[in-house]
Amino acid sequence: MTTRHQDLPVILHNDKRGLLTVEDDKLDVLQLSRDGRPPKRLLSCPLRNFLYTKLAAPSSSPDKLGEKRRLDLHSLGGSGGLKSNTSSLKLVKLHVLVEPINVPEAEEWVETIINASYRGIKRNKRVLLLVNPVGGKGKAKSIVHDTVLPILQSAGCQVELRETTHRLHAEEIAASIELKYDVIATASGDGLVYEVLNGLASRSDARKALQIPIAPIPTGSANAVCTNLFGVKDTFNIPLAALNIIKGQTLTIDLCSILLLPSMTRRFSFLSTALGLMVDLDIGTENLRWMGDTRFMYGFLKGIATMKTCKAKIHLNVVEDDKVSMARKARDRVRERKGSEILGAGINPLANKMNGASIKPDGPKPSNGIDGEDAKLPQPTQSGSHPEQSNQVDGDNAEEEYVPDHGPIPESKPLQPGPDWVMIDSSGGSSSKSSIKRSSVGSFRSNRTRGSENGHPSEVQLAQKNGGWIDGEGMLYFYAGMMPWVARDLMQWPVSISGDGLIDVVVQSVVPRMMMANAITGAEKGEAYWLECQHYYKVSEFIVENFDKAAQPIFTIDGESFPWDAFHVQVHPRIANLLSLNGDFYVSDFLQKHDDKV
Numbered sequence: 001m002t003t004r005h006q007d008l009p010v011i012l013h014n015d016k017r018g019l020l021t022v023e024d025d026k027l028d029v030l031q032l033s034r035d036g037r038p039p040k041r042l043l044s045c046p047l048r049n050f051l052y053t054k055l056a057a058p059s060s061s062p063d064k065l066g067e068k069r070r071l072d073l074h075s076l077g078g079s080g081g082l083k084s085n086t087s088s089l090k091l092v093k094l095h096v097l098v099e100p101i102n103v104p105e106a107e108e109w110v111e112t113i114i115n116a117s118y119r120g121i122k123r124n125k126r127v128l129l130l131v132n133p134v135g136g137k138g139k140a141k142s143i144v145h146d147t148v149l150p151i152l153q154s155a156g157c158q159v160e161l162r163e164t165t166h167r168l169h170a171e172e173i174a175a176s177i178e179l180k181y182d183v184i185a186t187a188s189g190d191g192l193v194y195e196v197l198n199g200l201a202s203r204s205d206a207r208k209a210l211q212i213p214i215a216p217i218p219t220g221s222a223n224a225v226c227t228n229l230f231g232v233k234d235t236f237n238i239p240l241a242a243l244n245i246i247k248g249q250t251l252t253i254d255l256c257s258i259l260l261l262p263s264m265t266r267r268f269s270f271l272s273t274a275l276g277l278m279v280d281l282d283i284g285t286e287n288l289r290w291m292g293d294t295r296f297m298y299g300f301l302k303g304i305a306t307m308k309t310c311k312a313k314i315h316l317n318v319v320e321d322d323k324v325s326m327a328r329k330a331r332d333r334v335r336e337r338k339g340s341e342i343l344g345a346g347i348n349p350l351a352n353k354m355n356g357a358s359i360k361p362d363g364p365k366p367s368n369g370i371d372g373e374d375a376k377l378p379q380p381t382q383s384g385s386h387p388e389q390s391n392q393v394d395g396d397n398a399e400e401e402y403v404p405d406h407g408p409i410p411e412s413k414p415l416q417p418g419p420d421w422v423m424i425d426s427s428g429g430s431s432s433k434s435s436i437k438r439s440s441v442g443s444f445r446s447n448r449t450r451g452s453e454n455g456h457p458s459e460v461q462l463a464q465k466n467g468g469w470i471d472g473e474g475m476l477y478f479y480a481g482m483m484p485w486v487a488r489d490l491m492q493w494p495v496s497i498s499g500d501g502l503i504d505v506v507v508q509s510v511v512p513r514m515m516m517a518n519a520i521t522g523a524e525k526g527e528a529y530w531l532e533c534q535h536y537y538k539v540s541e542f543i544v545e546n547f548d549k550a551a552q553p554i555f556t557i558d559g560e561s562f563p564w565d566a567f568h569v570q571v572h573p574r575i576a577n578l579l580s581l582n583g584d585f586y587v588s589d590f591l592q593k594h595d596d597k598v
């Protein structure tokens, strides 16, 4: 639904006659000429970028009755949609005068533009803004004060700003705040988002607390969340991130519980879990913070120069491992979305439906009580049930009986690998052809319906697969992720789908250095996905054991390092929320492409 055409004649700041026009989800401020020349466009912005308007109250003094009334307009200037011209966004504040005769029209106009530009989005949000003064290049404070606060205040947001004073401070704050905010914004890198999510998830009212969406402002060195929300080009676009706080729609995401053994401590992850080269790349380059996120590419090149293998035993509960099918599903979903492109305030009916837990309204109702696409969520297993779904209601009366659970996330327990889990053993180091054998049949689960009679995969099936690991291959790295990009220059999980209840896992086998270096070309576009040496699985849970603690003492969760002995990972589907301008992750070219593989 687009806005109907509505004009309002006004007097501009320079006493010239003007016209405010709203049409097709766009506001234009025109200066009219007296001599028949075309009007001059002073401002043109999509309604998504429109922040605030107010018609001044009439003066109470009798001698001023019948005076012109002031009309304020606040917007982010710069035209275009989400993909175009977002780099020029700038706060614009205009005021014009309305003749008494036009006041009734102006009152109607104000209502129209506010309703159209905030369609379904709460106005005057209460924002908790956490600022890490030492994150990234140490400019968070000035960026927040010079750019973010003026935009939020111009939109009528009520902002409570708190600076973090020490490591894990954001987590402490999130664990203890009153749940009165509409948004928690973080000015830092991915680390602060991780801390806020962990703080919220640790509470006795975790499920309620996690309903508050988080909106990142990219002032850290690693801002993968912003790449996933705004795209590579706009990762560091501060006005766009501020706009997201104001106009973003809720994007429901999964979290993972990571249970560390033997300490039995638990952390929550929303982004990534890494072993091997990817750990060295993140942690080994901390002294290169001044390079910004290019330090990760430097670390990658350094890592492939040494080609150190990672020795581990990994058990994966694989739901899918067919690259062609995974890509097709992710691309089909984008095509479905196309019919409901964002308009004006960015209202996306499909995204809203997803956030109401129903992608396919007519889809079967699964036993976990969640509609549509969520029917594909992994079903509880003996070892790794999804306790957060356990109190949801089965059957046809689900809607009537549903009572939201605002309680804690139950404690994690160690998982037991099931008989059909895939086992990856890289403890033997790099491959010797004689020791290579196919991994367990579980990796071919998605082909079972076409399987051979004895239930084992046929040779044809084996040949069809390109996701299956071969025991005896050396492993360069293991990388599990929940969103497509892990950095601007690496789209590691191009077919990751928000809130699908699955973790995308890449196991990179050791290949000649030149081949690895070539894999970097197109890494930011997800092209490495198609490489045979990148085994790709969608999993619901997994277990990782360390086979060389001396040489590889740590692994990373969302870029933070932890001692690595063994750890067990489970998904909590659709339990946390971010804000996003299109109600989903940024749609990559990879997902819009139609190539001959899919």
Ligand SMILES: Nc1ncnc2c1ncn2[C@@H]1O[C@H](COP(=O)(O)OP(=O)(O)OP(=O)(O)O)[C@@H](O)[C@H]1O
Residues within 6 Å of the ligand: 132, 133, 134, 135, 136, 137, 164, 165, 166, 167, 168, 169, 170, 188, 189, 190, 191, 192, 193, 195, 219, 220, 221, 222, 223, 289, 559
């Ligand atoms: N005042 C402070 N002094 C020291 N550390 C802090 C302070 N406030 C926050 N921190 C810590 O700084 C880290 C910020 O990480 P974050 O990822 O958000 O930013 P970053 O600059 O991108 O960092 P990194 O490069 O490590 O990813 C977190 O570990 C957080 O606990």
